[in-house]
Amino acid sequence: xxxxxxxxxxxxxxxxxxxxxxxxxxxxxxxxxxxxxxxxxxxxxxxxxxxxxxxxxxxxxxxxxxxxxxxxxxxxxxxxxxxxxxxxxxxxxxxxxxxxxxxxxxxxxxxxxxxxxxxxxxxxxxxxxxxxxxxxxxxxxxxxxxxxxxxxxxxxxxxxxxxx
Amino acid sequence: xxxxxxxxxxxxxxxxxxxxxxxxxxxxxxxxxxxxxxxxxxxxxxxxxxxxxxxxxxxxxxxxxxxxxxxxxxxxxxxxxxxxxxxxxxxxxxxxxxxxxxxxxxxxxxxxxxxxxxxxxxxxxxxxxxxxxxxxxxxxxxxxxxxxxxxxxxxxxxxxxxxxxxxxxxxxxxxxxxxxxxxxxxxxxxxxxxxxxxxxxxxxxxxxxxxxxxxxxxxxxxxxxxxxxxxxxxxxxxxxxxxxxxxxxxxxxxxxxxxxxxxxxxxxxxxxxxxxxxxxxxxxxxxxxxxxxxxxxxxxxxxxxxxxxxxxxxxxxxxxxxxxxxxxxxxxxxxxxxxxxxxxxxxxxxxxxxxxxxxxxxxxxxxxxxxxxxxxxxxxxxxxxxxxxxxxxxxxxxxxxxxxxxxxxxxxxxxxxxxxxxxxxxxxxxxxxxxxxxxxxxxxxxxxxxxxxxxxxxxxxxxxxxxxxxxxxxxxxxxxxxxxxxxxxxxxxxxxxxxxxxxxxxxxxxxxxxxxxxxxxxxxxxxxxxxxxxxxxxxxxxxxxxxxxxxxxxxxxxxxxxxxxxxxxxxxxxxxxx
Ligand SMILES: Cc1ncc(C[n+]2csc(CCOP(=O)(O)OP(=O)(O)O)c2C)c(N)n1
Ligand SMILES: [Mg+2]
Numbered sequence: 134x135x136x137x138x139x140x141x142x143x144x145x146x147x148x149x150x151x152x153x154x155x156x157x158x159x160x161x162x163x164x165x166x167x168x169x170x171x172x173x174x175x176x177x178x179x180x181x182x183x184x185x186x187x188x189x190x191x192x193x194x195x196x197x198x199x200x201x202x203x204x205x206x207x208x209x210x211x212x213x214x215x216x217x218x219x220x221x222x223x224x225x226x227x228x229x230x231x232x233x234x235x236x237x238x239x240x241x242x243x244x245x246x247x248x249x250x251x252x253x254x255x256x257x258x259x260x261x262x263x264x265x266x267x268x269x270x271x272x273x274x275x276x277x278x279x280x281x282x283x284x285x286x287x288x289x290x291x292x293x294x295x296x297x
Numbered sequence: 298x299x300x301x302x303x304x305x306x307x308x309x310x311x312x313x314x315x316x317x318x319x320x321x322x323x324x325x326x327x328x329x330x331x332x333x334x335x336x337x338x339x340x341x342x343x344x345x346x347x348x349x350x351x352x353x354x355x356x357x358x359x360x361x362x363x364x365x366x367x368x369x370x371x372x373x374x375x376x377x378x379x380x381x382x383x384x385x386x387x388x389x390x391x392x393x394x395x396x397x398x399x400x401x402x403x404x405x406x407x408x409x410x411x412x413x414x415x416x417x418x419x420x421x422x423x424x425x426x427x428x429x430x431x432x433x434x435x436x437x438x439x440x441x442x443x444x445x446x447x448x449x450x451x452x453x454x455x456x457x458x459x460x461x462x463x464x465x466x467x468x469x470x471x472x473x474x475x476x477x478x479x480x481x482x483x484x485x486x487x488x489x490x491x492x493x494x495x496x497x498x499x500x501x502x503x504x505x506x507x508x509x510x511x512x513x514x515x516x517x518x519x520x521x522x523x524x525x526x527x528x529x530x531x532x533x534x535x536x537x538x539x540x541x542x543x544x545x546x547x548x549x550x551x552x553x554x555x556x557x558x559x560x561x562x563x564x565x566x567x568x569x570x571x572x573x574x575x576x577x578x579x580x581x582x583x584x585x586x587x588x589x590x591x592x593x594x595x596x597x598x599x600x601x602x603x604x605x606x607x608x609x610x611x612x613x614x615x616x617x618x619x620x621x622x623x624x625x626x627x628x629x630x631x632x633x634x635x636x637x638x639x640x641x642x643x644x645x646x647x648x649x650x651x652x653x654x655x656x657x658x659x660x661x662x663x664x665x666x667x668x669x670x671x672x673x674x675x676x677x678x679x680x681x682x683x684x685x686x687x688x689x690x691x692x693x694x695x696x697x698x699x700x701x702x703x704x705x706x707x708x709x710x711x712x713x714x715x716x717x718x719x720x721x722x723x724x725x726x727x728x729x730x731x732x733x734x735x736x737x738x739x740x741x742x743x744x745x746x747x748x749x750x751x752x753x754x755x756x757x758x759x760x761x762x763x764x765x766x767x768x769x770x771x772x773x774x775x776x777x778x779x780x781x782x783x784x785x786x787x788x789x790x791x792x793x794x795x796x797x798x799x800x801x802x803x804x805x806x807x808x809x810x811x812x813x814x815x816x817x818x819x820x821x822x823x824x825x826x827x828x829x830x831x832x833x834x835x836x837x838x839x840x841x842x843x844x845x846x847x848x849x850x851x852x853x854x855x856x857x858x859x860x861x862x863x864x865x866x867x868x869x870x871x872x873x874x875x
Contacts, residue, residue, distance in 0.1 A: 143481050158421045195605040201425040204481045
């Protein structure tokens with residue numbers, strides 16, 4: 134099962150490598166990983182996704198907690214939550230039919246075309262990972278040149294929040 | 298405020314952290330620090346002969362005293378030599394601070410002379426690490442390092458200090474923090490009260506209980522509480538390799554060590570238990586044998602200070618995260634008030650069964666090995682003799698191999714912090730330097746290093762350190778002329794093909810070797826000379842004595858769990874099994 138784990142981390146040198154090192158050391162995979170400072174620049178917010186059953190997820194959360202630099206850790210997948218991922222896709226768009234088809238596809242997925250050349254379209258799309266996967270499938274035939282995904286960012290729904 | 302250089306600040310901060318001795322080895326990146334050490338008398342430095350030994354010695358000091366050990370090494374090879382020692386301490390949760398010199402900040406990342414990314418290299422084997430980038434940060438970092446090392450589940454902390462940060466010409470104000478607070482680190486102390494109540498009730502209702510106590514009880518100084526609880530309930534206790542001594546080895550309620558080379562009675566009791574109270578233990582694979590077949594009837598209560606240890610290998614029915622001392626203290630109080638008492642008949646039946654197992658196939662009552670005769674000295678008998686001559690009161694360190702298991706089985710430790718061994722990492726070469734640390738801590742105690750001719754050669758150079766710093770440890774070398782534990786596995790699993798476990802004729806003359814360092818060497822080849830010579834050895838209070846004892850080369854360690862079996866599936870000797 135896919136897990137989205139959110140971490141508040143001291144924004145210190147070496148902190149990120151400890152998180153990443155923990156995963157390889159304990160034999161867990163990281164599928165996606167995003168890190169950036171928050172409104173408080175002494176903190177980093179990190180979201181990572183991994184696969185695992187309940188037992189494994191519990192161990193991962195506990196192991197992450199044990200790192201000295203982590204302040205809070207939650208498995209967002211346990212409660213209701215929102216996940217978003219940003220994707221940029223460069224697609225070969227030389228002939229007009231493809232351009233038209235691509236545009237309508239981008240509209241259906243509520244994306245944006247953010248760069249155009251005579252030979253290419255670059256599309257920006259945000260959503261959950263399944264939506265981004267679906268878009269890739271939809272345009273695969275047209276000729277994908279490059280895909281850049283940000284990895285998942287997640288936040289819990291409702292009144293709950295992760296803060297120091 | 299006083300102005301000090303980074304090097305001076307470091308030494309002053311060590312003093313303020315309560316450090317009295319540091320084991321180390323100098324080199325370029327640490328020279329400013331060594332110069333600051335030279336100009337003071339508060340912190341005593343002991344020069345070793347290899348950085349691995351510095352870390353093991355600091356580790357031995359810590360295990361014997363409960364204080365945080367300290368090692369100091371230079372960058373590059375000094376730092377990498379320390380790694381095995383750090384990993385050893387990490388696996389056994391030993392509080393320790395290792396300070397490493399680093400190339401100047403201006404050179405970091407340039408493949409400078411003796412540059413190693415120490416924080417990176419040590420990352421998976423430390424509790425935490427720091428790279429200090431300003432002299433102003435040294436005191437606070439040291440305070441944090443000692444706090445982190447000693448609290449929660451203890452462990453080694455690395456403090457890496459670039460050379461320019463200790464520059465003698467750059468002076469900054471010194472102040473040592475009066476307390477350490479970290480928002481990201483707040484170790485748990487007390488366990489969940491409701492869970493503790495449930496645990497006591499479950500324990501009291503048990504019909505076939507076993508208390509399974511590990512190194513956590515030693516580390517947290519919780520022996521007294523453990524003994525009180527076990528004796529209030531009249532329940533049997535087994536200790537892990539790391540827990541030996543936390544429950545008295547000579548007590549009637551003690552079943553001996555459990556696990557791979559544990560006693561028949563302890564392993565069999567675990568298998569049949571209906572309630573297992575695990576405290577400060579972590580269901581290590583050297584204890585449980587096959588997890589699928591582990592203790593099929595047991596309700597498991599698991600107390601540990603580290604949440605990641607609870608329900609990691611075996612799901613606990615009643616998990617409790619808290620320190621051993623605080624949880625046991627609460628359990629004692631709850632038990633006192635509780636109206637229900639253990640079912641006396643059931644417990645009496647259980648003891649009848651346990652005593653039967655002990656009498657039938659027990660490790661101490663029946664002779665589990667052929668006795669020594671003539672020039673065939675049984676290693677077990679050497680340990681029994683050591684026990685007799687030291688009145689069971691020595692601090693015993695060991696290396697890794699058969700000799701370690703014989704020591705663990707046959708020296709009955711009555712007190713915690715008297716059995717000092719590398720349980721988790723199993724580091725050959727640990728015994729001698731660890732013994733130095735113990736001897737420094739307890740100058741008047743007998744400190745015996747039980748070792749093998751293989752292990753002792755991994756840090757034999759420390760015989761020189763013993764001379765320089767007057768550390769009169771006694772070395773009990775169970776010389777079986779082989780990497781005995783390797784050979785045992787080769788006997789059992791590889792049709793006695795002794796691939797690289799024997800040395801042909803290359804062993805040194807250990808007596809002459811000891812003498813060349815200025816120590817006393819003794820060779821024992823006959824059982825009749827053992828007692829007298831060992832008495833002489835321990836009578837020489839201020840000398841290092843190296844007893845090189847030829848022991849039976851064909852002896853194996855038994856009992857031994859059968860791979861893939863349950864805890865009670867054991868080889869009892871070369872031909873008999875359960
Ligand atoms: C540093 C290190 N290398 C290898 C091993 C694997 N090993 C475990 S026991 C052993 C043999 C030890 O021989 P010795 O010290 O003579 O003890 P004996 O088993 O003969 O009593 C070896 C090689 C180890 N534990 N540590
Ligand atoms: Mg040997």
